[in-house]
Amino acid sequence: MCSIGGGTDIEIEERVKGRSYRCKECGERFKAVGKHPVCPSCQSEDVEEA
Ligand SMILES: [Zn+2]
Known part of the structure; x- marks a missing residue:
């Protein structure tokens, strides 16, 4: 069972x-x-950048 290339590109990119x-x-x-x-x-x- 090869599980490589399953398409689970989990890129944690919380930018x-x-x-x-x-x-x-x-x-x-x-x-x-x-x-x-x-x-x-x-x-x-009514907010201002802080
Ligand atoms: Zn408020």
Whole structure:
């Protein structure tokens, strides 16, 4: 039983570059990806890059 070449290319590539933001509404600090980060705490879009 040869199990080589099973097509399981598991490349751990968690290079999701999350940027750090801080919510101006509640002061929550979080990391988000994308151009429109939303506070996970209060769902506010009024955040600044921290
Ligand atoms: Zn917030």
